[in-house]
Structures are given as structure tokens and as C-alpha cells.
Amino acid sequence: MRQKDSLKPQDIVLIAKLMLLPEEDWRQIDVANALLLPQGEVAKALVRLKKSGLLTNKRVNVSGALEFLSHGLKYVFPAELGAVAVGIPAAMSAPFFDPDLLQGEGDLYVWPSSLGKTRGQIIIPFYPKMPEAVFKDKSLYELMASIEVLRIGRARERKIAFEKIKKVVHVK
Secondary structure: OOHHHOOOHHHHHHHHHHHHOOOOOOOHHHHHHHHOOOHHHHHHHHHHHHHHOOEEOOEEOHHHHHHHHHHOHHHHOOOOEEEEEEEEEOHHHOHHHOOOOOOOOOOOEEEEOOOOOEEEEEEOOOOOOHHHHHHOOHHHHHHHHHHHHHHHOOHHHHHHHHHHHHHHOOOO
């Protein structure tokens, strides 16, 4: 596979967004606007997702996407952690994980953003405007925070996050 055909980090957010939308009932421009990505970049990402087998026309290969997220994501796109900063709670620090995943006060993770108020260790987002995009979309936020747990979590945390992903995308 040539380098230009390889998946890019923003493709993960795009496939996540598409898994949340009704099958074949979306427009490229609307997805681009929701993800705060240029439409041309979304068009290129759609081509890469089709070549990878994660997308057929406008239909997501959900089982393939779940398999990739569960088993391949942390190897292809390992999480990059940064310094402590203020941002939007990410991974197991997201508010909907509190009952499931306990962590110490010093174990908070954030995506850096002026929209957030939580102080924690930065997880470098898949692309610069991703924190702003997930801040506006609760389902995408829940899905992307769960995906981050798959990248940085331990076995128990990953299992809980994967079950949450299946629930958010309505898979049994």
C-alpha cells in the first residue's frame, strides 16, 4: 500500500462519526462541517476508508471498524501523551466513565481546548480541531473518549470502553 493510501488519524474520527449517522443518510459537506474539517480532506479520507474496507459507498463496515478499533488502533495510531494542561476530559476521565472506571485525582486526561475546564495530562487529539468537534456532539464525544480508552487503557478499562462503543453505535 502506498503511503498516500494509508489511513490518517482524522479518518478514525470520520469513521466514528459515520457510525453514528443513519446508513447512507448523510452528506459529505455536513460531516465536514460537523467535524470542523475541510471538505476536501473529508473526500480524501472517504477514499482511504473505502480502500481499507471500512466503508462501502456510504455504508460503514461496522464489524470491520469495531475489529480495527479493538485490535489494531493502538498499534497503528498509538496515543501520544503531552504535558499537563486545561482541556476537555478525555478517555476514562470523561464524565460518562465515572461509575465504571475509578482513577486517582492525578490520573486525569484531557484533549487540550479552551472550551474545557479540567486540568489533566494531554492526549494529543487525532487532529487539532477534534476537541471542539466532540464538544458540540455528545454521541461523538462519548465514542471518541471510549476510543481513547482503547489506546491508553488497561485490559479491564479497554473491555468496558469497547462495550460502551458497541452500545453507542447500537451493536449487540
